[in-house]
Amino acid sequence: MITLTRKLKKSSEENHFNKNSSKRASIRDRLLVKEVQEMESMLPNTCSLKFTDPHKLHDFYLIVCPDEGFWHGGKFWFHIYITEEYNMAPPTVKCETKLWHPNISEEGEICLSLLRQNSIDGLGWAPTRRLKDVIWGLNSLFTDLLNFEDPLNISAAELYVKDREAFKTKVRDYILQYSRS
Secondary structure (H helix, E strand, O other), X not given: OHHHHHHHHHHHHHXXXXXXXXXXXXHHHHHHHHHHHHHHHOOOOOEEEEOOOOOOOOEEEEEEOOOOOOOOOEOEEEEEEOOOOOOOOOOEEEEXXXXXXXXXXXOOOEOXXXXXXXXXXXXXXXOOOOHHHHHHHHHHOOOOOOOOOOOOOHHHHHHHHHOHHHHHHHHHHHHHXXXXX
16 A cells, blocks of 8 residues: 555656656546555454555455354455446455355355445445445445345345254355355
8 A cells, every 4th residue: 555655646746747647546546545544444343454466456355254143253255346437336346255145146246235336225336435335334244234135145045034043054064164264
């Protein structure tokens, strides 16, 4: 993050002296410097971030380790990629850890309103949203945003309604097999 801040400052200074410079920092990158700092300072205690390249604030991982509920003890990796259209478009998010969850498919697709450009419930992405909202939303999928009424993984929701103990067992099996923390 510090290197990108220096890069932006250097780019700004170069642009001041050379109006024809083609090496300008994108709007996305300028927004991300501020938002990543804000996001890091407001992380839930069950979350951590991993930047594989400190020069690419638009491509990182969120690790969620729930401390309560069905997924307690698991470690779930979410890949977050922010396109050049940010903040007009939401980040692209995929769960990299296979899990048994009504709102996350086994392929890693995520059912979370704020990740949708257009949402029926009016809670979808808006330019006023920030990365911290995405982080808190993903974290909440393991607690208060858990939705069995409108599932992405229908089998998981049906098993929960039909046999809650079998659902808990299947969640535990997935955690033991795919997401040990």
